[in-house]
Amino acid sequence: xxxxxxFLAVTGGLxxxxxxxxxxxxxxxxxxxxxxxxLESQLVxxxxxxxxxxxxxxxxxxxxxQADLFSAFQDHPRSLEHFPSGALLPPPAILTALGGxxxxxxxxxxxx
Amino acid sequence: MSSxxxxxxxxxxxxxxxxxxxxxxxxxxxxxxLVVFLIASVMFFSRALRTEGQAxxxxxxxxxxxxxxxxxxxxxxxxxxxSIRRIRGVSEVEPRLWGYYFNRxxxxxxxxxxxxxxxxxxxxxVAGPAAAKAWTNLQDGRYLFRTFKGDSTGFKPxxxxxxxxxxxxxxxxxxxxxxxxxxxxLPEGQYTDLAVTVRNPQEMQTVTEKIQREHPDTRxxxxxxxxxxxxxxxxWRGGMVIVVFAGAALAFFIFAWDKATGLSxxxxxxIGILKALGWDTADVLVMKFWEGLAISLTSFLxxxxxxxxxxxxxxxxxxxxxxxxxxxxxxxxxxxPVVSPTELLALFFLSVAPYTFxxxxxxxxxxxxxxxxxxxxx
Numbered sequence: 001x002x003x004x005x006x007f008l009a010v011t012g013g014l015x016x017x018x019x020x021x022x023x024x025x026x027x028x029x030x031x032x033x034x035x036x037x038x039l040e041s042q043l044v045x046x047x048x049x050x051x052x053x054x055x056x057x058x059x060x061x062x063x064x065x066q067a068d069l070f071s072a073f074q075d076h077p078r079s080l081e082h083f084p085s086g087a088l089l090p091p092p093a094i095l096t097a098l099g100g101x102x103x104x105x106x107x108x109x110x111x112x
Numbered sequence: 113m114s115s116x117x118x119x120x121x122x123x124x125x126x127x128x129x130x131x132x133x134x135x136x137x138x139x140x141x142x143x144x145x146l147v148v149f150l151i152a153s154v155m156f157f158s159r160a161l162r163t164e165g166q167a168x169x170x171x172x173x174x175x176x177x178x179x180x181x182x183x184x185x186x187x188x189x190x191x192x193x194x195s196i197r198r199i200r201g202v203s204e205v206e207p208r209l210w211g212y213y214f215n216r217x218x219x220x221x222x223x224x225x226x227x228x229x230x231x232x233x234x235x236x237x238v239a240g241p242a243a244a245k246a247w248t249n250l251q252d253g254r255y256l257f258r259t260f261k262g263d264s265t266g267f268k269p270x271x272x273x274x275x276x277x278x279x280x281x282x283x284x285x286x287x288x289x290x291x292x293x294x295x296x297x298l299p300e301g302q303y304t305d306l307a308v309t310v311r312n313p314q315e316m317q318t319v320t321e322k323i324q325r326e327h328p329d330t331r332x333x334x335x336x337x338x339x340x341x342x343x344x345x346x347x348w349r350g351g352m353v354i355v356v357f358a359g360a361a362l363a364f365f366i367f368a369w370d371k372a373t374g375l376s377x378x379x380x381x382x383i384g385i386l387k388a389l390g391w392d393t394a395d396v397l398v399m400k401f402w403e404g405l406a407i408s409l410t411s412f413l414x415x416x417x418x419x420x421x422x423x424x425x426x427x428x429x430x431x432x433x434x435x436x437x438x439x440x441x442x443x444x445x446x447x448x449p450v451v452s453p454t455e456l457l458a459l460f461f462l463s464v465a466p467y468t469f470x471x472x473x474x475x476x477x478x479x480x481x482x483x484x485x486x487x488x489x490x
Contacts, residue, residue: 015413042280043280044280053282065342
């Protein structure tokens with residue numbers, strides 16, 4: 001066997017496996033996924049849930065979208081954020097938006 | 113010799129040359145594949161989380177109205193619901209009751225929901241899957257709560273929410289409105305917030321502005337903002353993990369750059385001999401192109417397959433905690449296999465193209481030099 005035959009067979013095989021995973025696995029998993037999504041969506045709609053249950057240690061990490069505007073300092077104005085998951089959350093958009101006035105009228109910019 | 117056959121002959125020669133230095137090239141492919149694996153894993157995982165979040169929260173309330181008091185989130189009176197209901201464009205206002213309960217025995221905070229149309233009795237409770245496992249202070253099989261007055265009250269668990277829904281329901285405890293008010297001491301007519309439904313989505317911004325004008329002490333939160341929050345959280349987390357891996361990736365790129373741009377004495381000697389045997393500069397470049405492509409393509413395929421298996425078949429054991437988040441109640445949830453074709457294509461071009469082309473440059477430099485000089489110098 002020529003080396004190029006072996007190479008083409010190996011890369012072709014790997015390409016085939018990758019294509020199989022990318023196209024085939026989502027199809028194989030579709031039933032389970034759809035069933036789970038339907039259950040989750042039903043629960044979200046019925047209970048009016050607003051957030052994913054990722055970190056439950058504080059109210060501003062449990063309900064990220066509903067937290068106070070100053071959630072990092074919520075115990076008192078100079079208190080620093082002390083929960084580990086806070087290290088994995090982005091700063092509020094209002095702090096990162098260049099030139100954005102604090103407490104501005106844009107309702108959409110006050111993310112915790 | 114046909115053009116295809118000629119290219120295959122180059123490939124044969126290149127592969128035989130790579131196999132001659134198999135330890136060195138094998139290590140390079142492994143390190144290369146590892147870097148692709150790390151970047152692809154973060155990419156797949158972060159995309160799957162974002163897609164999951166968007167799909168699950170698509171049914172979240174269109175608009176949530178909170179009341180602010182002295183800069184903090186406070187309860188909202190039922191009168192606010194009545195006046196918001198009268199705003200043109202609003203089709204429904206649903207006052208909601210929810211809050212947090214810190215269970216000292218477990219050391220964890222749970223989310224408690226009070227439903228006006230709870231399907232069970234006032235002394236019964238429905239628990240989320242993680243809450244049902246974690247709640248340890250039971251008396252006769254009933255969940256013990258310490259009420260706002262300091263006395264204990266028990267709830268009989270009647271249902272555990274399906275395990276599959278744990279991404280949104282892990283820490284939930286659902287009870288009747290009466291029971292909620294009894295536990296937390298929330299007076300009648302007061303609610304946690306309002307869920308507002310707007311008839312025409314185009315009017316969402318107008319309705320939001322009207323609510324703020326009528327009730328300046330409120331903070332409306334649109335569903336779009338909720339979805340955007342999670343989009344940015346997962347993007348941020350993906351970025352954080354990439355930054356952690358950046359050191360390793362940089363070390364690899366320096367190694368690969370050094371390997372690709374600096375020819376060893378042996379390789380220079382080889383190019384000199386090939387030129388002396390009558391190979392053109394173009395032939396040497398084609399040979400080097402195949403070498404770069406063989407290494408980078410193999411590494412890309414190995415790294416991407418491993419990343420896919422790691423994220424979707426092995427639940428991303430390496431960094432799931434950093435990306436999903438963690439807490440006293442550990443929430444573990446499955447992810448659906450979702451890969452963005454654009455991101456995959458970007459990864460392909462960023463991992464295969466640069467290496468393939470940087471291997472050609474030093475070979476070109478050596479190939480345009482006189483064979484005698486190249487061989488003497490090496």
